[in-house]
Amino acid sequence: MNKPLSDHKVERVKCHLPKRAGVGLKGQHYEDICSSKPDIGWFEVHPENYMGAGGPPHHYLTRIREDYPISLHGVGLSIGGSTPPSKDHMARIKILVDRYQPASFSEHLAWSSHEAGYFNDLLPLPLTEQTCQTVSEHIDQIQTYLGRTLLLENPSTYVEFTESDYEEIEFLKEIVKRTGCGLLLDVNNVYVSCTNHQRNPESYIDKFPIEAVGEIHLGGHAPDEDDLGNPLLIDAHDREVIEDVWTLYERTISKCGPIPTLIEWDNDVPSWDVLYAEAMRAEQLLKASAVQTMRQAHDRVA
Amino acid sequence: MIEWPDIQSEVSRALQNSDAKLPDSVRSLEDNKRPLKRFNVYRNNVALSLINVLKDTFPVTEKIVGEDFFKTMARDFSRDNLPQSPVMIEYGAEFPAFIKNFAPAYSLPYLSDVARLEWARTIAYNAADHTPQSIEALAGFNEADIPNICFIIHPSVSLIQSDWPVVSIWQAHQREEIDESIRNLMNKETGAKSETALVIRPHLDVLIHSLSPSTYEFLSALKDVKTFGEAVEKALNIDPAFDIPANLSGLFSNGIVIVTHLPENHTELR
Incomplete structure (x- = not known):
């Protein structure tokens, strides 16, 4: 029996990040950011890194929050798991939501916890009617508890499941329909997953329910090969965004106009200048897309 | 049809034990041939990410024993001590005690105490x-x-x-x-x-x-x-x-x- 979900027409705080480029906030850059106050739209953090009682992480995030909008991007709620999200963990996130008033809260279509413990990775799930209902219930619990709309991110995957009977896009659409959540479109994940499973990333982007997207992610990945010599891309977040992903990104925003866009660079973190330059590349494309959107609107009126 | 909770349990077991057979449900591409290297991406992510958490918390311990030794020790620890929450600043409290009983480190009797000092630094860093x-x-x-x-x-x-x-x-x-x-x-x-x-x-x-x-x-x-x-x-x-x-x-x-x-x-x- 499916449990009824709460009425998602109720008013919840939605994503209100500026339609500009942002970057993932790293401890290595706290001082640079606080001293130079760079012209950048927003910063994103993993709430799990701010769950201590005090100390430098909260000190710097508080200062940065005074000048910039913040997005909380969770990695620990295990939304795709078979058991409900941990109440303790939801409570820890609520404390941060109340304290920092983020402009957006997002999580992943993945799981990370099981009876044995927390795996510290975003793990895949079969896309079935059963998991669609489970994920929808979990998102409903989280949104009700936080009083906010969640953005759900499309995953990078390396394997699939014989049980799956949904296409990923249809699965995401169904979850949006059932829960009223939004989506976070990770264009690098699209490229990684489509390459790994030999699908066409352009047609994935073209079919994606763009009207539900509140935020875009761009990041770097590591190339490898599987046992049969097929390309296997790994979502490593340890380098620049590749040209093919930039092209796919341009295709995305040319369809829908500017959307808040994040550069994710979590490992082998570069200097602030390198990361900032990467964000400014996205910013230029967002500006161009805004101009193009205005022209199209003008042409329609004329 | 296998239910998701059962598949998830099988995947969890296969992640924790690198010798375990892959769950039948796990597939690569349409023909489902040899998904081992693909599944191992997840095994590696789990192992390496936890090793890296411990490296960040215990940098002097790592400097004393060297990168490879530390990696082995951290991998052995994390295999049997998965984090119990997604809050990684809480991970590693038992690592100093593990080091004390880690036979290959018996010749470094001070190592566990250095790790205790580093754990105290993490506590202090995140304290109220x-x-x-x-x-x-x-x-x-x-x-x-x-x-x-x-x-x-x-x-x-x-x-x-x-x-x-x-x-x-x-x-x-x-x-x-x-x-x-x-x-x-x-x-x-x-x-x-x-x-x-x-x-x-x-x-x-x-x-x-x-x-x-x-x-x-x-x-x-x-x-x-x-x-x-x-x-x-x-x-x-x-x-x-x-x-x-x-x-x-x-x-x-x-x-x-x-x-x-x-x-x-x-x-x-x-």
């Missing part, structure tokens, strides 16, 4: 923020009441007692170059001495101070909510020359005290 009191806090008390006062100690404080010179070893490894004097520190026969440490973060930076045995006893007693008089008595038992005024002012100058109170009046204060 409190503004330490200045010594003026004592001005409000009658002299006769001073032996009965209690202190609430800064929540970032840890006290570490070791048979080895842990503070000196830790400090020596903050330098890029590791010279012979460090090796002497770690060698019992060439004069290694025991050290006790105070780890504290009164403001933004975590500090490590080396303590005399009597000051260690004094601070331990205060941390156990003993009165000032009781703590002094314990310190004098260790060292009859324990300097009472210097240790009292040291409590404040090092940012150790956040509240000073007479137990009877507890409710009136802060």
Whole structure:
């Protein structure tokens, strides 16, 4: 029996990040950011890194929050798991939501916890009617508890499941329909997953329910090969965004106009200048897309 | 049709045990041939990400044993001790005890204590923020009441007692170059001495101070909510020359005290 979900027409705080480029906030850059106050739209953090009682992480995030909008991007709620999200963990996130008033809260279509413990990775799930209902219930619990709309991110995957009977896009659409959540479109994940499973990333982007997207992610990945010599891309977040992903990104925003866009660079973190330059590349494309959107609107009126 | 909870259990088992057979449900591409390398991406992510968490928390421990040794030790630990929450700053509390019983590290008997010191630094780094009191806090008390006062100690404080010179070893490894004097520190026969440490973060930076045995006893007693008089008595038992005024002012100058109170009046204060 499916449990009824709460009425998602109720008013919840939605994503209100500026339609500009942002970057993932790293401890290595706290001082640079606080001293130079760079012209950048927003910063994103993993709430799990701010769950201590005090100390430098909260000190710097508080200062940065005074000048910039913040997005909380969770990695620990295990939304795709078979058991409900941990109440303790939801409570820890609520404390941060109340304290920092983020402009957006997002999580992943993945799981990370099981009876044995927390795996510290975003793990895949079969896309079935059963998991669609489970994920929808979990998102409903989280949104009700936080009083906010969640953005759900499309995953990078390396394997699939014989049980799956949904296409990923249809699965995401169904979850949006059932829960009223939004989506976070990770264009690098699209490229990684489509390459790994030999699908066409352009047609994935073209079919994606763009009207539900509140935020875009761009990041770097590591190339490898599987046992049969097929390309296997790994979502490593340890380098620049590749040209093919930039092209796919341009295709995305040319369809829908500017959307808040994040550069994710979590490992082998570069200097602030390198990361900032990467964000400014996205910013230029967002500006161009805004101009193009205005022209199209003008042409329609004329 | 296999249910998701059962598939998830199978995937979990396969992630924890690198020799385990892959779940039948796991597939690569349409023909489902040989998904091992693909599944191993997840196994590697889990193992490496936890090793990296431990590397970040225990950098001096890693510097002492070298990258490869540390990796093996951290992998063995994390395989049997998965985190119990997604809060990675809480991961590694049991690592020092694991190191103590890790047979390949028996020749480095100080290693576990260095790890304990590093864990105390992590606790201090993330502890609640409190503004330490200045010594003026004592001005409000009658002299006769001073032996009965209690202190609430800064929540970032840890006290570490070791048979080895842990503070000196830790400090020596903050330098890029590791010279012979460090090796002497770690060698019992060439004069290694025991050290006790105070780890504290009164403001933004975590500090490590080396303590005399009597000051260690004094601070331990205060941390156990003993009165000032009781703590002094314990310190004098260790060292009859324990300097009472210097240790009292040291409590404040090092940012150790956040509240000073007479137990009877507890409710009136802060």
